[in-house]
Amino acid sequence: MTAGLIVAIGAQNALVLRQGLNRMHVGPVVVLCTLSDWLLIALGVFGLGALIQSSPLLLQIFRFGGAAFLLVYGLRSAQRAWRGEGALVQAGARVHTLAATLTSTLALTYLNPHVYLDTVVLLGGVGAQHGGDGRIAFALGAGLASLMWFVTLGYGAMAASRWLRNPGAWRVIDGGVALVMFAVAAQLLFKGSV
Numbered sequence: 001m002t003a004g005l006i007v008a009i010g011a012q013n014a015l016v017l018r019q020g021l022n023r024m025h026v027g028p029v030v031v032l033c034t035l036s037d038w039l040l041i042a043l044g045v046f047g048l049g050a051l052i053q054s055s056p057l058l059l060q061i062f063r064f065g066g067a068a069f070l071l072v073y074g075l076r077s078a079q080r081a082w083r084g085e086g087a088l089v090q091a092g093a094r095v096h097t098l099a100a101t102l103t104s105t106l107a108l109t110y111l112n113p114h115v116y117l118d119t120v121v122l123l124g125g126v127g128a129q130h131g132g133d134g135r136i137a138f139a140l141g142a143g144l145a146s147l148m149w150f151v152t153l154g155y156g157a158m159a160a161s162r163w164l165r166n167p168g169a170w171r172v173i174d175g176g177v178a179l180v181m182f183a184v185a186a187q188l189l190f191k192g193s194v
Contacts (some may be wrong), residue, residue, distance in 0.1 A: 006037070006149050010184065011073045011108045012115060014177045016150060020157025021164055021173075025101045030154040032102060036109045037119060037146040044124020045139045062121065065113035067188040074181030081174035084167045114184065 006013070012033060019029045051058075096104075109115055127138040164170070 006118070006146060010114060010118075011069070011112050011181070012105075013153060014073075014077070015105060015108050016154050017157045017173070019101065020154040021161045023158050023161055024096065025098050026154045026158050028098060028102060029105050030150045032105050033109065033150045034143075034147050036106075037150075038143045040115065040119040041123055041127070041139055041142045041146070044120035044122075045127030045135055045142070046124075047128070048120050048124060059121075062113045062117050063188050066117050067185040069112050070114055070181045070185035070188070074178045074185065077174045077181060078178035081171045081178060084171055114188070117188075 016029055016033055020026050123142055127135055127142065130138050164173070
């Protein structure tokens with residue numbers, strides 16, 4: 001279940017992919033994303049997910065907040081694809097410091113309501129249904145899936161970066177990210193459920 005939720009390219013995954021393709025700060029970003037997922041999974045499985053699910057107001061806040069966040073991120077990706085601005089690996093590209101990169105990672109993780117919907121509400125709701133040891137096993141399995149995904153995404157992108165150095169490839173990547181962001185936002189807005 002965790003793999004199904006986190007494999008879809010969202011704002012956080014797009015950042016990990018971009019860092020891998022740029023071959024910049026991949027290890028720290030992977031570690032921070034993984035630790036953040038573990039924290040959010042634990043919060044969801046051990047109580048917060050059930051609390052959010054029981055409040056229609058909180059669910060609506062996360063639903064509309066998540067959709068707005070995804071629409072803005074999708075528009076930014078679409079703009080980069082249209083203008084061909086995504087090829088940050090080209091000569092002369094602005095290099096972000098580790099601190100700036102980790103700050104962006106934290107923002108895309110903890111200010112993104114969709115992360116809470118997936119990790120805390122959905123995973124937490126399913127994990128909380130298990131008793132005692134089952135809850136712990138569920139949280140550990142979800143955490144392992146998260147670790148495997150972020151390592152594969154970050155370092156896989158790093159390994160593929162030499163083939164994706166041209167602006168055309170980045171336009172396709174940014175265009176694909178934009179489409180996924182818009183689709184997930186539409187799902188949140190029009191299906192009315194999380």
